[in-house]
Structures are given as C-alpha cells and as structure tokens.
Amino acid sequence: MARFRDSYSGYLERQAELIAVGPDGLEQFQRYWEREKLPFIGLPDPDHTVAKLYRQEVDLLKFGRMPLNCIVDIEGRIRYIHYSANRMDYPDTEIFFNVIDELNAASK
Amino acid sequence: MNSLLLQNGELAPDFTLIDMHGDPVQLSSYRGKKTIVLSFLRGFI
Numbered sequence: 520m521a522r523f524r525d526s527y528s529g530y531l532e533r534q535a536e537l538i539a540v541g542p543d544g545l546e547q548f549q550r551y552w553e554r555e556k557l558p559f560i561g562l563p564d565p566d567h568t569v570a571k572l573y574r575q576e577v578d579l580l581k582f583g584r585m586p587l588n589c590i591v592d593i594e595g596r597i598r599y600i601h602y603s604a605n606r607m608d609y610p611d612t613e614i615f616f617n618v619i620d621e622l623n624a625a626s627k
Numbered sequence: 628m629n630s631l632l633l634q635n636g637e638l639a640p641d642f643t644l645i646d647m648h649g650d651p652v653q654l655s656s657y658r659g660k661k662t663i664v665l666s667f668l669r670g671f672i
Contacts, residue, residue, distance in 0.1 A: 536661045541668035551671050562644040572640045574632050575667045587667040591639040595658045
C-alpha cells in the first residue's frame with residue numbers, strides 16, 4: 520500500500536484512479552488509512568462479495584488471500600489482470616504505468 | 628491458468644461498495660471518465 524501511496528501522483532498524472540478493496544471492516548480500514556496516510560479510495564468488503572466476483576484466490580493452507588490487481592479501461596474493460604502466485608508476487612509500478620500510458624495513447 | 632479467472636478484454640464485473648465516508652462507490656460510474664487500477668488486498672492483519 521505504501522507503494523501505491525508513494526506513486527499516487529503518477530496515477531493522477533495519467534488521469535487514472537486507484538481503488539483498493541479489502542476484506543477488513545470499516546474501522547480497520549479507517550485506522551489503516553489514517554495511519555498510512557493513504558490518498559486513494561479504500562473500500563471495505565468484509566463479506567468478500569466483490570473479492571468473489573473477481574475470483575480473488577484464497578489459499579487457506581498457505582497464505583490466505585492472494586493479491587489481485589487489475590486495470591480497467593475507460594470503457595469498463597479489463598486490460599491487465601494479475602492474480603498473484605504468492606504474497607510477495609506484486610507487479611512493479613512501472614508495469615501499471617506502462618499499461619495506462621498505452622491505454623491513454625490508444626484513446627487519443 | 629484457471630479458466631474461471633477473469634481475463635483481459637472482459638468487461639470488469641460492476642459493483643458498488645460503501646467507502647469509509649459512507650458514500651457508495653460504483654465501478655461503472657467511472658466509465659467514460661477514468662482508467663481504474665483495482666487492487667484486492669490480502670487484509671491488514
């Protein structure tokens with residue numbers, strides 16, 4: 520999450536918005552967002568409704584919920600999606616920026 | 628790759644969740660406006 524915070528201006532420059540969905544409840548979200556000073560949208564999904572809709576993978580034997588990141592274009596289509604193989608498997612910010620730059624270039 | 632997983636080119640499933648200020652956030656409300664990076668977290672604990 521620190522990674523998103525520190526690169527947030529790069530997303531804004533690209534006219535993109537960041538939305539983080541998590542399994543924690545409202546109070547945990549509020550505490551975490553305040554402590555980490557996160558500037559983007561955080562959405563509690565304690566019933567996992569949206570996580571299930573997006574097929575976020577859960578490995579109960581190993582690490583629990585696996586990160587899932589996707590980029591949705593201006594028409595609402597998925598243009599990049601990465602289901603992490605483990606908790607440390609996280610795409611570089613540059614990958615996100617490159618995808619958004621390509622989408623922006625294509626829509627001009 | 629599990630064929631049940633979402634794929635590039637699919638319409639992103641729409642949803643509405645309530646943000647930390649009590650306001651609804653609907654994914655499709657960004658259509659025609661912004662590219663969205665959607666990140667599903669593991670949880671804080």
